Amino acid sequence: MFRSLLCRTGLAALLLGAPAGLAAQELTLSAKSGDLKVEGTLLEYDGEFYRVETEFGPLTVDARTVDCAGDGCPTPQETSARFAIAGDSTVALPLIEAFAIYQGAEVEIITGAEGAQTVEIASEAAGPLATIELAPQDDGDPYSAMRDGSDTLVFSTLQSPDPARTQVIGLDAVVVAASDVNPVDGITMDQMRRVLAGEISNWKDLGGSDSALTLHVANGDGSFQDRLATLGLAPQKGVAVQEHARLKDMADVVANDPFGIAVLPFSQLRTARPMGLRGSCGMYNAAKAFTLQSGSYPMTYGLSVTRPAKRMPLFAREFLEFLRSPQAQAVMTDLGFADMGIATLGLDEQGQRLANSLMIIGKEVPLSDVREMTGIMSGAKRLSATFRFQPGSTRLDAQSRENAEHLAAGLILGNYADKIVYLMGFSDGDGRARQNKSLSKKRAEAVQAALIAAAPDGSLEDVDFRVHGYGEASPLVCEDTAADAEINRRVEVWVKDREE
Incomplete structure (x- = not known):
């Protein structure tokens, strides 16, 4: 029993170095069950495992299973986790505070002379739990903070390496x-x-009244400005603009300017109204939480957290797991982001989608395919969890991997019990329709395999999966760019009550 919690030197490679200041003193580790004790000299402690030199040789013990007594026991200050977060503190801080509440702990924020912030987390029962340094964001290369091998988490909207x-x-x-x-x-x-x-x-050139428009621009947030430049959405020199220091200030002004227009992050809209995007073929996409969650709105991007290629302290690993929780996702919603939860939408709320399908019937898509597809969708609900792949591969992209984890968890919990789960593959319009239909079904089969792999063995055996491929029968956007084609290449999830 207790012996199974001990391991020889081979597992010691899992441990990090001991905190500075740990002296080679005697200690006794007693199993919480009270049936065994280990005495020896502390070699290392990483906040999760003790490594102790005993008369039998070095042993590694899970700290959660024992009580420590003796002068060699690490102090709370020595066992407190230390790591850094690089990125936007306006996002990181609320998430840290929510995690502290979840842990029953309190947060103290210390601001240094040059504005650097340190977060101290402690609980009355356990004492100091963690010290987190909030590193300023490097808009040019936010991932540089983790290349020195330090315990640093990077929050960024840029593509992770x-x-x-x-x-x-x-x-x-x-x-x-x-x-x-x-x-x-x-x-x-x-x-x-x-x-x-x-x-x-003038707004009349955009279908509005004969009124001069006011173009608003913000100078802050270098990473967002870089994104706009990449998309060709940066203002040209010499154009009359009204400048603002911060995005949120600009959003408030635009919301109250009947003739104002601006380009903003969805998360910074506040009370301003997002305009939908029209493609060259006439298809329309509204910017709302569901279209971001499903990846059907062009120019959607994720805020991600990247961890270093090393074992981080337990507190940091638990924080990363917490970020998937409903509590953390509620914080993201409060901050203006579309969360990673799974929302639903009925076919009756997707009139634009049906209009898009009607536009391509008869070109290479037979009416029978559209009828079969809409027959399945009728009375069903589409889940926002949508799956796409890394370019040129069958590997799911980062957002789709998160979707697989969330959906698999929901299936295990029985959230969709007594329902048919349809996995419906779609393609872009490039190539022959017959080949696209076959390829889209193979992608749907790959998603089914990914969901099963994301769940414990046998836990999804009772799920009634139905796999279909409809090729280019239901485009979401006009394929004006390669990125638009990627939006149309997807696997959707629909759920429908089983017929009695």
Whole structure:
């Protein structure tokens, strides 16, 4: 029993170095069950495991299973976890505070002379739990903070250099914003670029009233400005603009300016209204939480956390796990992001989708395919969890891996018991329709395999999966760019009550 919690020197490689200041003194580790004791000299302690030199040789003991007595026991200060978070503190801090509440602990924020912040977390019962340094964000290369081998988590909206060590915790998007009183509800990317170039300066050219528009721009948040430049959405020199120091200040002004227009992150909209995007073929996409969660809104991107290629302290690992919890996701929603939870949408709320399908019937897509597809969707609910793959591979992208974890957990818990779970694959419009239909079904089969792999063996045996491929029968966006084609290449999840 207790012996199984001890391991020889081979497992000691799992341990990190001992905290500075641990002296070679005697201690006694007593099993909480009271049936065994280990005496010896402490060699290492990482906050999770003791490594003790005993008369039998070095032993490793799980600290959660024993009580420690003696001068060699590490003090609370020595066992407190220490790590850093690099990124936007306005996101990291609320999540840390929520985690502390979840742990029954309190938070103290210490601001240094140059504005650097340190977060101390402690509980009355356990004493100091963690010290977290909040490192300033490097807009040019946020991942530089973890390349020195330090215990650093990186919060960033930029693409991670290591997707396997990255988890997406919230979703954002580039949106065009206006006042709620402005009747214009949509704009094309080309039109917005012409606004930013000064070629369109009146709302009548966008389908509105004969009124001069006011272009608002913000100078803060370098990473967002870089994203706009990459998309060709940066204002051109010489164009008349109203400048703002911060994005949230600009959002408030635009919300109250009936003739204002701006490009903002979805998370910073506040009370401004997002305008939908129209493609060159006439398809329309609204910016709302579901379209971000399902990846169907163009210019959606994730806020992710990347961990270093080393074993981090237990407190940090538990924090990463907490970020997947409903409590953490509620914080992300409060911050303005679309969360990673699974929402539902009925076919009756997707009129634009049906209109898109009607636009392509008869080209290469037979009416029978659309009828079969809509027959399944009728009376069903689409889940926001949508699956896409890394370019040129059958590996799920970072957001889809998170979706697989969330959906598998929901299936295990019985959230969709007594329902049919349809996995419906779709393709872009490139290539022959017959081949696309076959490929889209193979992708749906790959998603089924990923869901089963994400769950304990046999736990999804009772789930009634139905796999279909419909190729290019239901495009979400016009394929004006390669990124648009990626949006259309997806696997959707629909759930429907079983017929009695």
